[in-house]
Amino acid sequence: MHCLWCDKEMVTEVHWGSLLLPDRVTYLCRECEAALEKLDGYLCNKCGRQVGRGGETCRDCRRWEQLSQWQGVLTQNRSVYVYNERMRVMLAKWKYRGDYKLREVFGIGLQDTFRKAFSKHLRKQAVLVPIPLSEERLYERGFNQSEAIIDVLGKPAEQLLTRTHGEKQSKKTRRQRIHTENPFTLIKPTDKPVILIDDIYTTGTTLRHAARTLKSHGCPEVYSLTLARS
Amino acid sequence: MFRAVEAIESYWWGWRCRRCGNKLRRKFADIPCARCNQTHVYCRNCVEMGRVLECQPLYVWTGPHPTWPVRGKACGWDGELTAAQQQASNRIREVMEAGVGELLTWAVCGAGKTEMLFAGIGRSLEAGKRVCLATPRADVVRELLPRFRHAFPDTSISGLYGGSEKKAADGQLVLATTHQLLRFARAFDVMVIDEIDAFPYHEDPSLPFAASRAAKSASARIYLTATPRKKQRRRLEHGQLDSVFVPIRFHGRPLPVPRLILSSHMKKSLQNNMPPVAFFNWLKRRHHPERQLLLFVPYVELAGNMEKAIGPLLRDKLGDTVIASVHAADEEREAKVQQFRNQELQVLITTTILERGVTFPSVDVVVLDAGHAVFDEAALVQIAGRAGRSPDDPEGEVLFFHAGKTKAMVAAVRSINAMNNRAVKI
Numbered sequence: 202m203h204c205l206w207c208d209k210e211m212v213t214e215v216h217w218g219s220l221l222l223p224d225r226v227t228y229l230c231r232e233c234e235a236a237l238e239k240l241d242g243y244l245c246n247k248c249g250r251q252v253g254r255g256g257e258t259c260r261d262c263r264r265w266e267q268l269s270q271w272q273g274v275l276t277q278n279r280s281v282y283v284y285n286e287r288m289r290v291m292l293a294k295w296k297y298r299g300d301y302k303l304r305e306v307f308g309i310g311l312q313d314t315f316r317k318a319f320s321k322h323l324r325k326q327a328v329l330v331p332i333p334l335s336e337e338r339l340y341e342r343g344f345n346q347s348e349a350i351i352d353v354l355g356k357p358a359e360q361l362l363t364r365t366h367g368e369k370q371s372k373k374t375r376r377q378r379i380h381t382e383n384p385f386t387l388i389k390p391t392d393k394p395v396i397l398i399d400d401i402y403t404t405g406t407t408l409r410h411a412a413r414t415l416k417s418h419g420c421p422e423v424y425s426l427t428l429a430r431s
Numbered sequence: 432m433f434r435a436v437e438a439i440e441s442y443w444w445g446w447r448c449r450r451c452g453n454k455l456r457r458k459f460a461d462i463p464c465a466r467c468n469q470t471h472v473y474c475r476n477c478v479e480m481g482r483v484l485e486c487q488p489l490y491v492w493t494g495p496h497p498t499w500p501v502r503g504k505a506c507g508w509d510g511e512l513t514a515a516q517q518q519a520s521n522r523i524r525e526v527m528e529a530g531v532g533e534l535l536t537w538a539v540c541g542a543g544k545t546e547m548l549f550a551g552i553g554r555s556l557e558a559g560k561r562v563c564l565a566t567p568r569a570d571v572v573r574e575l576l577p578r579f580r581h582a583f584p585d586t587s588i589s590g591l592y593g594g595s596e597k598k599a600a601d602g603q604l605v606l607a608t609t610h611q612l613l614r615f616a617r618a619f620d621v622m623v624i625d626e627i628d629a630f631p632y633h634e635d636p637s638l639p640f641a642a643s644r645a646a647k648s649a650s651a652r653i654y655l656t657a658t659p660r661k662k663q664r665r666r667l668e669h670g671q672l673d674s675v676f677v678p679i680r681f682h683g684r685p686l687p688v689p690r691l692i693l694s695s696h697m698k699k700s701l702q703n704n705m706p707p708v709a710f711f712n713w714l715k716r717r718h719h720p721e722r723q724l725l726l727f728v729p730y731v732e733l734a735g736n737m738e739k740a741i742g743p744l745l746r747d748k749l750g751d752t753v754i755a756s757v758h759a760a761d762e763e764r765e766a767k768v769q770q771f772r773n774q775e776l777q778v779l780i781t782t783t784i785l786e787r788g789v790t791f792p793s794v795d796v797v798v799l800d801a802g803h804a805v806f807d808e809a810a811l812v813q814i815a816g817r818a819g820r821s822p823d824d825p826e827g828e829v830l831f832f833h834a835g836k837t838k839a840m841v842a843a844v845r846s847i848n849a850m851n852n853r854a855v856k857i
């Protein structure tokens with residue numbers, strides 16, 4: 202096996218313990234694995250970023266919840282990795298350069314977080330909805346990263362939304378983003394809880410717009426899972 | 432007429448990437464394509480150059496060579512060249528007219544090398560030849576396109592860079608990033624390679640391979656550089672490579688010499704995403720506060736974080752300062768560079784992606800943590816070369832803030848001084 206990131210050959214250590222355990226496939230060499238930081242310890246009970254104490258809600262989330270139109274729109278977000286330099290480079294190669302194969306690297310982490318973050322009941326009930334790309338962007342990239350994430354989770358994806366406006370918003374300030382027009386339109390309503398899937402949680406605006414669109418058409422509760430939390 | 436060939440060839444033993452030559456099975460993977468709802472094989476080995484799929488062919492010229500008619504005057508540019516530019520322009524034209532041979536043009540940043548190419552390219556186009564200018568950076572292709580369209584109004588011109596895959600690659604004159612050369616084979620009579628010393632050209636062995644494959648076997652090859660690498664200097668010294676030297680800027684003023692400013696609290700300041708105190712001291716007293724400011728930082732995260740940290744402060748000190756930051760994977764990079772060029776932004780914080788090629792008329796240039804390993808001699812010379820580009824403001828300050836001089840910094844200053852001395856002798 203060669204590391205999917207740096208292509209170094211990985212020597213699998215065989216010892217008595219590993220003979221008893223089912224094979225856990227590794228995609229990254231030890232160094233590359235270590236360069237990724239899992240989000241653990243105390244997490245904001247809303248957005249899943251690291252916070253100082255358990256049970257805390259971070260300042261950004263408190264601000265969201267103070268706005269009446271956004272209060273409770275997104276029940277909870279959980280993310281797998283810290284958006285550090287390595288994560289940024291990996292996501293760029295995956296998304297923009299289009300190295301689709303890299304999704305496999307995130308598989309185990311995604312599955313772990315998915316299982317840990319959401320109750321068994323929710324996992325069974327909920328439908329997984331990818332954040333859609335605009336048609337133009339999808340053509341450019343050839344694939345939607347959110348769907349690829351659902352694919353490595355081994356779950357079916359439900360296309361309930363389409364994107365009507367462009368994705369670019371990094372030029373806008375937080376305030377502008379919060380008040381921007383909703384870029385999503387509903388294709389199909391659902392009465393089941395939804396777990397939205399996206400690659401990065403940055404301000405949470407995109408996810409909240411999607412959540413509000415679903416909820417205003419009868420969806421009881423919306424959670425989200427992202428690969429990285431910036 | 433070009434024949435589109437499959438980028439990935441399939442054999443009984445596996446695949447071969449026609450672009451980079453990869454045959455290793457583990458370096459191929461599947462991708463479901465949203466364009467045609469099929470699963471394609473793609474090559475992971477050269478995916479950094481932009482993924483090619485079965486539905487995005489490579490262009491190969493197989494039949495008789497394309498013919499563009501022999502015609503009258505192609506070049507509509509009627510500006511004047513300086514004596515040094517004229518001399519280089521003549522040499523370039525001679526090689527292009529001869530149709531075979533190599534020439535290295537060593538021209539300082541701001542020498543006006545684009546204009547030096549016009550005469551030769553014009554003659555080549557008139558003769559029905561196909562010309563390619565390859566440069567390492569997409570920003571440069573975007574900057575050059577309108578200038579070439581203006582200079583060669585009746586010529587079909589293709590501009591190719593990452594993100595422009597949909598555009599046709601069939602122009603008589605092709606401006607492309609070096610990565611895009613991988614799409615061509617034996618296609619060009621004249622090949623101009625800009626910034627021959629630049630990343631990624633000198634780092635990635637498959638790119639020189641691609642460049643030589645893109646040219647016809649009998650072709651004129653012109654290399655441009657402001658900062659030749661050791662390898663090229665050695666070839667020059669040994670007389671293995673013809674060269675022409677342009678040590679003076681087109682406006683005749685010397686290159687701004689960087690000032691090295693020691694600031695002992697560099698690490699600490701940068702940890703707080705702030706420039707060091709010495710920077711602010713300079714900022715308060717700088718001679719031309721009306722100039723835009725190009726601020727180089729060593730790594731990506733710092734660019735964004737510093738924008739957030741100093742944005743409010745700068746707005747406070749410089750009034751209505753508008754500030755932005757930009758890095759290689761920034762989706763808005765093109766727009767931000769354009770805004771800066773339009774002077775809608777006062778300060779642009781950037782990683783080394785803007786070290787080359789891009790021209791802004793009136794800037795002061797600052798490097799923070801100039802001792803960082805990403806700033807090698809060539810990078811520092813190039814960065815310094817961003818200042819004083821316009822004849823209306825030919826000076827521009829260049830400051831390297833550092834926590835201890837490095838060889839690269841000293842060498843950069845020395846080589847800039849050496850250029851200026853040679854320029855005086857002309």
Ligand SMILES: [Zn+2]
Binds near residue numbers: 204205208229
């Ligand atoms: Zn590795």
Ligand SMILES: [Zn+2]
Binds near residue numbers: 245249262
């Ligand atoms: Zn939070």
Ligand SMILES: [Zn+2]
Binds near residue numbers: 451477
């Ligand atoms: Zn390849």
Ligand SMILES: [Zn+2]
Binds near residue numbers: 464466469484
């Ligand atoms: Zn396709």
